[in-house]
Amino acid sequence: MSSRVALQSAAAPSYASVHIFAFRCLLLSFATLFVVVIEPAPSDLFFAIGFFALMATGTIYASERLTAFYWLVFLFLALNVLSLLLANVFAFGLKYFLITLYLLLIPVLMVHFVVLYGRRGLDWMYAAFFLGAAISAVIGALALMRLAPGPVTLYFRAEDGLRLSPLFKDPNVYGPYMAAAGFLLLGRLLCTGARARLQRLALVGFILSMMFLTFSRGAWLNGAIVIFVSCLGLALFSRAWQQRKWFLILLTGGTAFLLLAGPLLLEALNLKEFFSQRSQLQAYDTDRFTNWARAIDVITREPLGIGPGHYVGQNHFPQSEFDLATHNLYLKVTVENGWLGLVCFLLAIAVVLVGLSRTWTQRDGREPIRIAVFAVVIGQLVNSVVVDSLHWRHFFVVLGFACCEIALAAQWRAARRSAPPS
Numbered sequence: 465m466s467s468r469v470a471l472q473s474a475a476a477p478s479y480a481s482v483h484i485f486a487f488r489c490l491l492l493s494f495a496t497l498f499v500v501v502i503e504p505a506p507s508d509l510f511f512a513i514g515f516f517a518l519m520a521t522g523t524i525y526a527s528e529r530l531t532a533f534y535w536l537v538f539l540f541l542a543l544n545v546l547s548l549l550l551a552n553v554f555a556f557g558l559k560y561f562l563i564t565l566y567l568l569l570i571p572v573l574m575v576h577f578v579v580l581y582g583r584r585g586l587d588w589m590y591a592a593f594f595l596g597a598a599i600s601a602v603i604g605a606l607a608l609m610r611l612a613p614g615p616v617t618l619y620f621r622a623e624d625g626l627r628l629s630p631l632f633k634d635p636n637v638y639g640p641y642m643a644a645a646g647f648l649l650l651g652r653l654l655c656t657g658a659r660a661r662l663q664r665l666a667l668v669g670f671i672l673s674m675m676f677l678t679f680s681r682g683a684w685l686n687g688a689i690v691i692f693v694s695c696l697g698l699a700l701f702s703r704a705w706q707q708r709k710w711f712l713i714l715l716t717g718g719t720a721f722l723l724l725a726g727p728l729l730l731e732a733l734n735l736k737e738f739f740s741q742r743s744q745l746q747a748y749d750t751d752r753f754t755n756w757a758r759a760i761d762v763i764t765r766e767p768l769g770i771g772p773g774h775y776v777g778q779n780h781f782p783q784s785e786f787d788l789a790t791h792n793l794y795l796k797v798t799v800e801n802g803w804l805g806l807v808c809f810l811l812a813i814a815v816v817l818v819g820l821s822r823t824w825t826q827r828d829g830r831e832p833i834r835i836a837v838f839a840v841v842i843g844q845l846v847n848s849v850v851v852d853s854l855h856w857r858h859f860f861v862v863l864g865f866a867c868c869e870i871a872l873a874a875q876w877r878a879a880r881r882s883a884p885p886s
Contacts, residue, residue: 479521487577487585489514494592497641497857498600501618501631507857511566515573524572525579527871529819536812537568543805544772551771553783560773563855570857571864578868582875586868590652590833593861597645597671600638603630604674628677639683640847641858642675644840647690648865651836655829682847690836690843697835701824755788759795769802793848813863817841820866823873834869841866 493510500507518524526534544561551557577585606612607619607630621629632638646668653664675683762770773781775796777789790796798806820838824831844859853859 479523482517482521483577483580486514486518486573487581487588489517490573490577491588491592494589494861495596495599497593497596497861498603499631500637500857501633505857508566511570511573515569518573518576525576526572527575527579527867527874529870529874530575530816530867532815533812533819533867534572536808536815537572540801540805540808540812541565541568543769543801543808547769547771547801547805550768551774553771553774553781556781556783557771557773564772567855567857567860570860571867574861574864575867575871578871579875583872586865586872589868590648590865593865594645594649594652594667597642597649598667600630600642601667601671601674604628604677605670608677627679628674635678636680636682636851637853637856639675639678639680640686640844640853640856642671642678643683643687643690643843644858644862646671646675647687647694647840647843648833648836648862651694651833654832682850686843686847689846690839693839693842694835697824697838698832701831701835755786755790756792756795758786759790759792759799762799763795763803766799767802769798769800769805772800775799789852791851793845793851793853796852796854813841813845816863816866816870819870823869826873826876828873828876830869830872834873837862837865837869 489510493507493514496506496510499505541564544564548554548557548561574589577589581588603612604619607616607628612619612630619628619630621627621633621635627635629635629638632641649664649671650668653668672687675687759775762775774784775786775790776784777786778784780789790799794806794810797809801809817838820834823834840862844853844856844862847853
Protein backbone atom coordinates (compact mmCIF):
# COMPACT_ATOMS: atom_id res chain seq x y z
CA MET A 465 0.00 0.00 0.00
CA SER A 466 1.40 3.33 -1.01
CA SER A 467 2.20 5.84 1.71
CA ARG A 468 1.45 8.75 -0.61
CA VAL A 469 -2.01 9.99 -1.54
CA ALA A 470 -2.69 13.27 -3.34
CA LEU A 471 -5.69 15.10 -1.95
CA GLN A 472 -5.91 16.94 -5.28
CA SER A 473 -4.46 16.27 -8.71
CA ALA A 474 -0.82 15.24 -8.87
CA ALA A 475 1.65 18.11 -8.87
CA ALA A 476 2.90 19.15 -12.27
CA PRO A 477 6.69 19.43 -12.68
CA SER A 478 6.29 23.17 -13.21
CA TYR A 479 5.12 23.48 -9.61
CA ALA A 480 8.36 22.12 -8.15
CA SER A 481 9.70 25.62 -7.48
CA VAL A 482 6.44 26.57 -5.74
CA HIS A 483 6.74 23.55 -3.43
CA ILE A 484 10.32 24.54 -2.62
CA PHE A 485 9.21 28.10 -1.88
CA ALA A 486 6.37 26.87 0.37
CA PHE A 487 8.75 24.53 2.18
CA ARG A 488 11.19 27.35 2.86
CA CYS A 489 8.32 29.42 4.25
CA LEU A 490 7.46 26.55 6.59
CA LEU A 491 11.08 26.36 7.74
CA LEU A 492 11.10 30.11 8.41
CA SER A 493 7.87 29.67 10.35
CA PHE A 494 9.55 27.10 12.62
CA ALA A 495 12.73 29.16 12.96
CA THR A 496 10.72 32.18 14.17
CA LEU A 497 8.51 30.37 16.68
CA PHE A 498 10.39 32.16 19.47
CA VAL A 499 8.75 35.52 18.60
CA VAL A 500 5.15 35.51 19.81
CA VAL A 501 5.00 38.79 21.70
CA ILE A 502 3.20 40.34 18.71
CA GLU A 503 0.10 39.18 16.83
CA PRO A 504 0.14 37.94 14.19
CA ALA A 505 3.52 36.44 14.96
CA PRO A 506 6.18 36.19 12.22
CA SER A 507 5.76 32.41 12.24
CA ASP A 508 2.05 32.85 11.42
CA LEU A 509 2.83 35.10 8.46
CA PHE A 510 5.45 32.74 7.02
CA PHE A 511 3.08 29.79 7.40
CA ALA A 512 0.24 31.67 5.69
CA ILE A 513 2.45 32.64 2.74
CA GLY A 514 3.65 29.05 2.34
CA PHE A 515 0.16 27.60 2.71
CA PHE A 516 -1.44 29.84 0.09
CA ALA A 517 1.48 29.24 -2.27
CA LEU A 518 0.90 25.52 -1.84
CA MET A 519 -2.82 25.95 -2.47
CA ALA A 520 -1.97 27.51 -5.82
CA THR A 521 -0.49 24.16 -6.91
CA GLY A 522 -3.74 22.34 -6.14
CA THR A 523 -1.83 19.59 -4.35
CA ILE A 524 -1.39 18.42 -0.78
CA TYR A 525 0.08 14.98 -0.19
CA ALA A 526 -1.07 12.82 2.69
CA SER A 527 0.01 9.53 4.24
CA GLU A 528 -2.42 6.62 4.24
CA ARG A 529 -1.06 5.67 7.65
CA LEU A 530 -2.65 8.85 9.04
CA THR A 531 -6.12 8.43 7.53
CA ALA A 532 -7.78 7.98 10.94
CA PHE A 533 -6.02 11.10 12.23
CA TYR A 534 -7.26 13.19 9.30
CA TRP A 535 -10.86 12.02 9.80
CA LEU A 536 -10.78 12.71 13.53
CA VAL A 537 -9.38 16.19 12.94
CA PHE A 538 -12.16 16.79 10.41
CA LEU A 539 -14.80 15.65 12.93
CA PHE A 540 -13.27 17.85 15.64
CA LEU A 541 -13.43 20.86 13.33
CA ALA A 542 -17.03 20.00 12.39
CA LEU A 543 -17.97 19.95 16.08
CA ASN A 544 -16.23 23.32 16.43
CA VAL A 545 -18.52 24.66 13.70
CA LEU A 546 -21.57 23.20 15.45
CA SER A 547 -20.67 24.84 18.77
CA LEU A 548 -19.86 28.06 16.88
CA LEU A 549 -23.48 28.23 15.74
CA LEU A 550 -24.51 28.14 19.41
CA ALA A 551 -21.99 30.77 20.55
CA ASN A 552 -23.08 33.99 22.22
CA VAL A 553 -20.69 36.13 20.15
CA PHE A 554 -20.29 34.62 16.68
CA ALA A 555 -17.47 36.92 15.50
CA PHE A 556 -15.27 36.13 18.51
CA GLY A 557 -15.92 32.40 18.16
CA LEU A 558 -15.19 32.50 14.43
CA LYS A 559 -11.81 34.16 14.99
CA TYR A 560 -10.89 31.52 17.58
CA PHE A 561 -12.06 28.71 15.28
CA LEU A 562 -9.92 30.00 12.40
CA ILE A 563 -6.85 30.00 14.65
CA THR A 564 -7.61 26.40 15.65
CA LEU A 565 -7.99 25.47 11.97
CA TYR A 566 -4.65 27.09 11.15
CA LEU A 567 -2.86 25.19 13.92
CA LEU A 568 -4.37 21.86 12.86
CA LEU A 569 -3.08 22.49 9.34
CA ILE A 570 0.52 22.52 10.63
CA PRO A 571 0.83 18.70 10.93
CA VAL A 572 -0.94 18.29 7.58
CA LEU A 573 1.58 20.48 5.76
CA MET A 574 4.51 18.90 7.57
CA VAL A 575 3.44 15.45 6.37
CA HIS A 576 3.03 16.82 2.84
CA PHE A 577 6.67 17.84 2.74
CA VAL A 578 7.89 14.57 4.25
CA VAL A 579 5.99 12.66 1.55
CA LEU A 580 7.55 14.98 -1.02
CA TYR A 581 11.13 15.25 0.30
CA GLY A 582 11.47 12.25 2.62
CA ARG A 583 13.96 12.03 5.46
CA ARG A 584 15.94 15.03 4.30
CA GLY A 585 12.85 17.23 4.44
CA LEU A 586 12.05 16.09 7.97
CA ASP A 587 15.62 16.72 9.11
CA TRP A 588 15.39 20.27 7.77
CA MET A 589 12.20 20.83 9.78
CA TYR A 590 13.88 19.59 12.96
CA ALA A 591 16.86 21.87 12.25
CA ALA A 592 14.63 24.93 11.81
CA PHE A 593 12.79 24.17 15.05
CA PHE A 594 16.07 23.80 16.95
CA LEU A 595 17.46 26.97 15.39
CA GLY A 596 14.54 29.00 16.72
CA ALA A 597 15.02 27.60 20.23
CA ALA A 598 18.79 28.22 20.09
CA ILE A 599 18.27 31.86 19.09
CA SER A 600 15.73 32.22 21.89
CA ALA A 601 18.20 30.76 24.39
CA VAL A 602 20.84 33.29 23.31
CA ILE A 603 18.34 36.13 23.72
CA GLY A 604 17.42 34.77 27.14
CA ALA A 605 21.06 34.65 28.21
CA LEU A 606 21.60 38.23 27.04
CA ALA A 607 18.51 39.28 29.01
CA LEU A 608 19.85 37.61 32.15
CA MET A 609 23.07 39.59 31.75
CA ARG A 610 21.04 42.77 31.10
CA LEU A 611 22.57 43.05 27.63
CA ALA A 612 19.40 42.61 25.59
CA PRO A 613 17.98 45.78 23.99
CA GLY A 614 14.58 47.21 24.82
CA PRO A 615 12.43 47.17 27.98
CA VAL A 616 12.91 44.40 30.51
CA THR A 617 9.25 43.38 30.09
CA LEU A 618 10.17 41.98 26.68
CA TYR A 619 12.21 39.28 28.39
CA PHE A 620 10.74 38.78 31.86
CA ARG A 621 7.04 38.29 32.47
CA ALA A 622 4.53 37.69 35.29
CA GLU A 623 3.82 39.89 38.28
CA ASP A 624 7.19 39.32 39.93
CA GLY A 625 9.17 40.22 36.80
CA LEU A 626 11.68 37.43 37.52
CA ARG A 627 10.45 34.65 35.24
CA LEU A 628 12.37 34.40 31.97
CA SER A 629 10.14 34.65 28.90
CA PRO A 630 12.04 36.38 26.06
CA LEU A 631 9.68 37.57 23.32
CA PHE A 632 6.90 35.36 24.74
CA LYS A 633 3.78 36.60 26.48
CA ASP A 634 3.80 33.89 29.15
CA PRO A 635 6.65 31.94 30.83
CA ASN A 636 4.22 29.02 31.18
CA VAL A 637 4.23 28.76 27.38
CA TYR A 638 7.91 29.59 26.85
CA GLY A 639 9.03 26.88 29.30
CA PRO A 640 7.27 24.00 27.49
CA TYR A 641 8.50 25.34 24.13
CA MET A 642 12.11 25.17 25.29
CA ALA A 643 11.52 21.80 26.93
CA ALA A 644 10.19 20.41 23.65
CA ALA A 645 13.16 21.75 21.68
CA GLY A 646 15.75 20.61 24.22
CA PHE A 647 14.50 17.05 24.57
CA LEU A 648 13.87 16.60 20.85
CA LEU A 649 17.42 17.79 20.20
CA LEU A 650 18.60 15.20 22.72
CA GLY A 651 16.74 12.52 20.75
CA ARG A 652 18.31 13.72 17.50
CA LEU A 653 21.69 13.74 19.20
CA LEU A 654 21.41 10.00 19.85
CA CYS A 655 20.87 9.38 16.11
CA THR A 656 24.18 11.03 15.14
CA GLY A 657 27.86 10.21 15.43
CA ALA A 658 29.89 10.65 18.61
CA ARG A 659 31.55 13.88 17.44
CA ALA A 660 28.20 15.52 16.62
CA ARG A 661 26.83 14.36 19.97
CA LEU A 662 29.48 16.22 21.91
CA GLN A 663 28.95 19.35 19.83
CA ARG A 664 25.18 19.36 20.38
CA LEU A 665 25.17 18.35 24.04
CA ALA A 666 26.13 21.85 25.19
CA LEU A 667 23.26 23.30 23.16
CA VAL A 668 20.81 20.86 24.81
CA GLY A 669 21.96 21.99 28.25
CA PHE A 670 21.82 25.64 27.23
CA ILE A 671 18.24 25.37 25.95
CA LEU A 672 17.02 23.38 28.96
CA SER A 673 18.64 25.83 31.38
CA MET A 674 16.48 28.57 29.86
CA MET A 675 13.45 26.33 30.40
CA PHE A 676 14.44 25.94 34.05
CA LEU A 677 14.69 29.71 34.53
CA THR A 678 11.09 30.27 33.47
CA PHE A 679 10.19 28.92 36.94
CA SER A 680 7.19 27.26 35.34
CA ARG A 681 6.15 24.33 37.51
CA GLY A 682 4.23 22.88 34.58
CA ALA A 683 7.36 22.98 32.42
CA TRP A 684 9.40 21.31 35.18
CA LEU A 685 6.81 18.53 35.45
CA ASN A 686 6.76 18.34 31.67
CA GLY A 687 10.52 17.76 31.62
CA ALA A 688 10.37 15.10 34.34
CA ILE A 689 7.68 13.21 32.40
CA VAL A 690 9.72 13.39 29.18
CA ILE A 691 12.80 11.99 30.91
CA PHE A 692 10.82 9.13 32.49
CA VAL A 693 9.03 8.15 29.27
CA SER A 694 12.26 8.41 27.24
CA CYS A 695 14.14 6.18 29.69
CA LEU A 696 11.36 3.60 29.60
CA GLY A 697 11.06 3.69 25.82
CA LEU A 698 14.78 3.38 25.15
CA ALA A 699 15.17 0.61 27.72
CA LEU A 700 12.38 -1.44 26.16
CA PHE A 701 12.64 -0.71 22.44
CA SER A 702 16.09 0.55 21.48
CA ARG A 703 18.03 -2.29 19.88
CA ALA A 704 21.32 -0.42 19.73
CA TRP A 705 23.46 -0.75 22.84
CA GLN A 706 25.39 2.36 21.82
CA GLN A 707 22.21 4.44 21.94
CA ARG A 708 21.31 3.15 25.41
CA LYS A 709 24.86 3.73 26.63
CA TRP A 710 24.96 7.29 25.35
CA PHE A 711 21.53 8.09 26.78
CA LEU A 712 22.63 6.77 30.17
CA ILE A 713 25.83 8.82 30.00
CA LEU A 714 23.94 11.97 29.01
CA LEU A 715 21.24 11.44 31.62
CA THR A 716 23.77 10.84 34.40
CA GLY A 717 25.94 13.76 33.31
CA GLY A 718 22.94 16.05 32.93
CA THR A 719 21.59 15.15 36.36
CA ALA A 720 24.98 15.69 37.99
CA PHE A 721 25.36 19.02 36.21
CA LEU A 722 21.89 20.13 37.33
CA LEU A 723 22.56 19.20 40.95
CA LEU A 724 25.95 20.91 40.99
CA ALA A 725 25.44 23.90 38.71
CA GLY A 726 21.78 24.59 39.47
CA PRO A 727 22.34 26.01 42.97
CA LEU A 728 25.34 28.01 41.73
CA LEU A 729 23.28 29.48 38.89
CA LEU A 730 20.45 30.44 41.24
CA GLU A 731 22.95 31.97 43.65
CA ALA A 732 24.64 33.95 40.90
CA LEU A 733 21.29 35.29 39.71
CA ASN A 734 20.06 35.90 43.26
CA LEU A 735 17.06 33.63 42.66
CA LYS A 736 17.38 30.96 45.37
CA GLU A 737 14.57 32.39 47.47
CA PHE A 738 12.36 32.81 44.41
CA PHE A 739 13.02 29.20 43.39
CA SER A 740 11.95 28.03 46.85
CA GLN A 741 8.78 30.10 46.57
CA ARG A 742 7.92 28.77 43.10
CA SER A 743 8.37 25.19 44.32
CA GLN A 744 5.37 25.57 46.63
CA LEU A 745 1.63 25.91 46.04
CA GLN A 746 0.70 29.41 44.92
CA ALA A 747 -2.23 31.51 46.11
CA TYR A 748 -3.90 31.38 42.69
CA ASP A 749 -3.95 27.56 42.71
CA THR A 750 -7.08 27.61 44.87
CA ASP A 751 -8.83 29.87 42.34
CA ARG A 752 -7.80 27.51 39.56
CA PHE A 753 -9.38 24.49 41.28
CA THR A 754 -12.55 26.50 41.92
CA ASN A 755 -12.69 27.39 38.23
CA TRP A 756 -12.37 23.74 37.27
CA ALA A 757 -15.41 22.92 39.40
CA ARG A 758 -17.38 25.62 37.61
CA ALA A 759 -16.29 24.22 34.24
CA ILE A 760 -17.66 20.80 35.14
CA ASP A 761 -20.98 22.43 36.02
CA VAL A 762 -21.11 24.14 32.60
CA ILE A 763 -20.33 20.84 30.85
CA THR A 764 -23.38 19.19 32.40
CA ARG A 765 -25.62 22.05 31.18
CA GLU A 766 -24.10 22.54 27.69
CA PRO A 767 -23.32 19.10 26.18
CA LEU A 768 -22.63 20.58 22.72
CA GLY A 769 -20.36 23.32 24.06
CA ILE A 770 -20.66 27.08 24.38
CA GLY A 771 -18.60 27.96 21.31
CA PRO A 772 -14.91 28.19 20.30
CA GLY A 773 -12.87 30.51 22.50
CA HIS A 774 -15.74 31.33 24.84
CA TYR A 775 -14.18 29.76 27.95
CA VAL A 776 -11.75 32.59 28.68
CA GLY A 777 -11.44 35.20 31.39
CA GLN A 778 -13.14 38.56 31.12
CA ASN A 779 -9.75 40.24 30.69
CA HIS A 780 -9.57 38.60 27.22
CA PHE A 781 -13.28 38.62 26.37
CA PRO A 782 -15.47 41.14 28.24
CA GLN A 783 -18.68 39.23 27.41
CA SER A 784 -17.35 36.04 29.02
CA GLU A 785 -19.37 34.59 31.88
CA PHE A 786 -16.14 33.40 33.51
CA ASP A 787 -13.87 35.47 35.73
CA LEU A 788 -10.80 33.37 34.91
CA ALA A 789 -9.65 31.15 32.07
CA THR A 790 -9.85 27.41 32.68
CA HIS A 791 -6.08 26.68 32.68
CA ASN A 792 -6.90 23.10 31.68
CA LEU A 793 -6.87 21.98 28.04
CA TYR A 794 -9.32 19.12 28.50
CA LEU A 795 -11.93 21.10 30.39
CA LYS A 796 -11.60 23.97 27.90
CA VAL A 797 -12.18 21.73 24.88
CA THR A 798 -15.15 20.05 26.57
CA VAL A 799 -16.77 23.31 27.67
CA GLU A 800 -16.32 24.93 24.26
CA ASN A 801 -16.91 21.96 21.91
CA GLY A 802 -18.83 19.45 24.00
CA TRP A 803 -18.09 15.89 25.04
CA LEU A 804 -17.82 14.69 21.45
CA GLY A 805 -15.31 17.43 20.73
CA LEU A 806 -13.07 16.22 23.55
CA VAL A 807 -13.41 12.60 22.41
CA CYS A 808 -12.41 13.44 18.83
CA PHE A 809 -9.52 15.62 19.99
CA LEU A 810 -8.10 12.96 22.31
CA LEU A 811 -8.65 10.14 19.81
CA ALA A 812 -6.77 12.09 17.13
CA ILE A 813 -3.76 12.42 19.43
CA ALA A 814 -4.07 8.80 20.60
CA VAL A 815 -4.09 7.54 17.00
CA VAL A 816 -0.85 9.42 16.34
CA LEU A 817 0.81 8.17 19.53
CA VAL A 818 -0.15 4.55 18.82
CA GLY A 819 1.07 4.84 15.24
CA LEU A 820 4.32 6.41 16.40
CA SER A 821 4.93 3.69 19.00
CA ARG A 822 4.59 1.05 16.28
CA THR A 823 7.58 2.54 14.47
CA TRP A 824 9.91 1.89 17.40
CA THR A 825 10.63 -1.68 16.28
CA GLN A 826 11.92 -0.67 12.85
CA ARG A 827 15.64 -1.06 12.27
CA ASP A 828 16.18 2.26 10.54
CA GLY A 829 18.17 3.96 13.33
CA ARG A 830 15.50 6.51 14.23
CA GLU A 831 14.25 4.92 17.47
CA PRO A 832 15.71 7.63 19.77
CA ILE A 833 14.10 10.59 18.01
CA ARG A 834 10.77 8.77 17.68
CA ILE A 835 10.79 7.87 21.35
CA ALA A 836 11.74 11.48 22.17
CA VAL A 837 8.84 12.84 20.08
CA PHE A 838 6.45 10.43 21.81
CA ALA A 839 7.77 11.46 25.24
CA VAL A 840 7.54 15.18 24.44
CA VAL A 841 3.91 14.82 23.33
CA ILE A 842 3.12 12.97 26.58
CA GLY A 843 4.91 15.69 28.56
CA GLN A 844 2.91 18.40 26.81
CA LEU A 845 -0.35 16.53 27.48
CA VAL A 846 0.45 16.22 31.19
CA ASN A 847 1.45 19.90 31.25
CA SER A 848 -1.96 20.69 29.72
CA VAL A 849 -3.73 19.60 32.90
CA VAL A 850 -2.71 22.92 34.46
CA VAL A 851 -2.67 25.16 31.38
CA ASP A 852 -4.66 25.66 28.19
CA SER A 853 -2.36 24.59 25.34
CA LEU A 854 -4.93 24.45 22.52
CA HIS A 855 -3.34 27.42 20.73
CA TRP A 856 0.31 26.65 21.46
CA ARG A 857 2.06 26.72 18.08
CA HIS A 858 4.91 24.50 19.22
CA PHE A 859 2.49 21.82 20.47
CA PHE A 860 1.12 21.32 16.97
CA VAL A 861 4.62 21.37 15.49
CA VAL A 862 5.61 18.55 17.86
CA LEU A 863 2.42 16.69 16.94
CA GLY A 864 3.42 17.26 13.33
CA PHE A 865 6.82 15.69 13.99
CA ALA A 866 5.01 12.62 15.31
CA CYS A 867 2.88 12.45 12.16
CA CYS A 868 5.98 12.91 9.99
CA GLU A 869 7.84 10.07 11.68
CA ILE A 870 4.86 7.79 10.98
CA ALA A 871 4.81 8.84 7.31
CA LEU A 872 8.58 8.42 7.01
CA ALA A 873 8.43 4.96 8.56
CA ALA A 874 5.76 3.99 6.03
CA GLN A 875 8.04 5.18 3.21
CA TRP A 876 10.91 3.13 4.63
CA ARG A 877 8.78 -0.03 4.79
CA ALA A 878 7.49 0.52 1.25
CA ALA A 879 11.04 0.95 -0.04
CA ARG A 880 12.13 -2.26 1.73
CA ARG A 881 9.27 -4.23 0.17
CA SER A 882 9.96 -2.90 -3.32
CA ALA A 883 13.73 -3.46 -3.13
CA PRO A 884 14.95 -6.38 -5.27
CA PRO A 885 16.08 -9.45 -3.30
CA SER A 886 19.80 -9.59 -2.69
